[in-house]
Amino acid sequence: MMQPALDIVIAALERIRQTSDHLPRASRTAVARLQASHPLIAYMPAAANKAELLVPIRDRVRACTKCPHLACSRTQTVFGVGNPDADLMFVGEAPGVDEDQQGEPFVGRAGQLLTKILKTMGFAREDVYIANILKCRPDTPTGTFGNRVPTPTEMQTCRPYLVDQIEVIQPKVLVALGAVAVEGLLGTRGTMRELRGRWHAYNGIPLMITYHPAYLLRNQAPSEKRKVWEDMLQVLERLNRPITERQRNYFL
Numbered sequence: 001m002m003q004p005a006l007d008i009v010i011a012a013l014e015r016i017r018q019t020s021d022h023l024p025r026a027s028r029t030a031v032a033r034l035q036a037s038h039p040l041i042a043y044m045p046a047a048a049n050k051a052e053l054l055v056p057i058r059d060r061v062r063a064c065t066k067c068p069h070l071a072c073s074r075t076q077t078v079f080g081v082g083n084p085d086a087d088l089m090f091v092g093e094a095p096g097v098d099e100d101q102q103g104e105p106f107v108g109r110a111g112q113l114l115t116k117i118l119k120t121m122g123f124a125r126e127d128v129y130i131a132n133i134l135k136c137r138p139d140t141p142t143g144t145f146g147n148r149v150p151t152p153t154e155m156q157t158c159r160p161y162l163v164d165q166i167e168v169i170q171p172k173v174l175v176a177l178g179a180v181a182v183e184g185l186l187g188t189r190g191t192m193r194e195l196r197g198r199w200h201a202y203n204g205i206p207l208m209i210t211y212h213p214a215y216l217l218r219n220q221a222p223s224e225k226r227k228v229w230e231d232m233l234q235v236l237e238r239l240n241r242p243i244t245e246r247q248r249n250y251f252l
């Protein structure tokens with residue numbers, strides 16, 4: 001590419017970075033090529049700096065009031081947790097009451113089950129990355145208990161933060177937990193019967209869809225637990241992780 005044209009592209013990307021809510025979209029390969037050809041490109045550092053790249057996104061989330069009703073009702077935002085260099089990233093729907101209190105996704109009963117699933121897969125929570133579509137707990141009427149499902153508008157409003165997180169982390173495999181997370185991520189509605197157990201894709205990243213752990217807490221049938229585990233076995237295979245006989249025969 002001629003140098004003046006390259007300068008225009010770089011300047012445009014830099015402008016987007018400074019004025020937009022999101023990082024500019026460019027594949028890592030394209031960025032690497034640009035970086036190699038132009039030493040001044042600094043808008044997207046190398047993969048080693050993924051943790052640093054997440055910091056400004058986290059800061060934007062922390063200050064976000066795009067959903068005024070949620071900004072008022074939240075205890076704190078719940079950005080995400082885990083290894084920014086993770087090969088495996090889980091996406092849930094929204095923080096619940098426990099997550100809102102602790103500022104970390106999947107720490108309630110459903111989260112404990114997810115941690116158990118991870119352990120059985122051979123991962124610690126710190127090995128993977130976990131985030132939700134929504135970074136604020138969906139509000140509920142005063143005096144009521146429980147959590148509410150995020151609205152499509154709320155998910156649409158918050159989704160760019162997750163998009164940026166995935167763009168930085170670039171996991172080898174994504175797992176969407178439940179139909180609401182799928183709707184938030186892909187914008188498609190469907191039943192879990194139609195969606196789960198097979199590979200989909202999000203921006204070229206293999207995406208496995210499985211039940212939300214909360215579903216397994218409500219429905220303790222071994223057949224349902226086994227379905228989730230079979231989905232996780234597919235994830236392990238996709239990640240080229242060794243699978244023991246014990247893991248193959250496991251029921252959650």
Ligand code: SF4
Nearest residue numbers: 064066067135136158
């Ligand atoms: S849910 Fe997301 S978009 Fe809405 S206020 Fe919270 S951080 Fe902002």
